[in-house]
Amino acid sequence: MSQEKVTSTDVARAAGVSQSAVSRVFTPGASVSARTAEKVRKAADELGYRPNVLARSLITGRSRIIGLVVAYLENYFYPAAIEKLSNALQAEGYHVLIFMASQTSGNIDQVLQEILDYQVDGIIMASVAMSSDLAGRCQSAGVPVVLFNRGQDDERVSSVTTDNRAGGRAVAGFLIAGGHQRIGYIAGWEGASTQRDRESGFAERLADAGIHDYVRGLGNFEVGQARQAALNMFSSADRPDSVFVANDHMAFAVMDVLRSDLGLRVPEDVSVIGFDDVPPAAWPAYNLTTVRQRANMMVEETVRTLLGLIDHTGIGHEHVVIPGPLIVRGSARIPEGWSR
Structure with a gap:
């Protein structure tokens, strides 16, 4: 016989708090006292309760999910950048869904539709550009997009690149x-x-x-x-x-x-x-x-820009360009008087 699923009401009863207090504890960024949070999490652990993220998204209108589209994983730069992006977004209370795309095979439309079907709050496209049509579809769906390591002259799409x-x-x-x-x-x-x-x-x-x-x-x-x-x-x-x-x-x-x-x-x-x-x-x-x-700086600017667009706290769509220094090592002739 299957065990009956534990609900937030059960947790509230066990912790001696209201059901709304339980909801606040499991909502990133919500205001709740440390004492209440401790009681609720202790009761949740004892009962084996896990919040229903999808159900909460229906109430709040926010899925707390970011779609991350990548095209090149062979290049060492992207696995490291993706890890940094995922960690930074998770620290802000977001979940990351990674989608693989090929810039040259024309499957971006299909991938984008899959992403929008997940009701994501935002999209980061790493090493992938967008057509004007795709940018318009995201705008119509109310989903902000930031291009990572790609630039584009489109006021509807933000971007973060090296110079x-x-x-x-x-x-x-x-x-x-x-x-x-x-x-x-x-x-x-x-x-x-x-x-x-x-x-x-x-x-x-x-x-x-x-x-x-x-x-x-x-x-x-x-x-x-x-x-x-x-x-x-x-x-x-x-x-x-x-x-x-x-x-x-x-x-x-x-x-x-x-x-x-x-x-x-x-x-x-x-x-x-x-x-x-x-x-x-x-x-x-x-x-x-x-x-x-500068991957760390690029990730920081990408997350800042995207969350600003999601929360409507940013300055709008941006095209961030980050200086990239020349790192002199030994694979090229070093000009006379040039210091490493």
């Missing part, structure tokens, strides 16, 4: 100062704002120095394609003497190709610079010079 354009400019300036004559670039997926902005800043700074051409390959943020791009770029006699790779995930693959497949030395024969500063960048095997994405 990718400035990062690209810093890389070009470093290579120029190092005396490099033939410079290469391995691009990420060209539909990503991060890729476009990094290359745009890089090309602008080269042009400022009178360098209007650079050798270009396409890696699409994928290891296999980055390896092939490196093989194509560095197998010729007039190979570049340096390369900026649009993220660390690809830069590691490029370095492996240069050393293991082509027998080239890094940085003596080829300087390599990445973007992200994921943990393996500091490993002795790579010792990668790279632009740092």
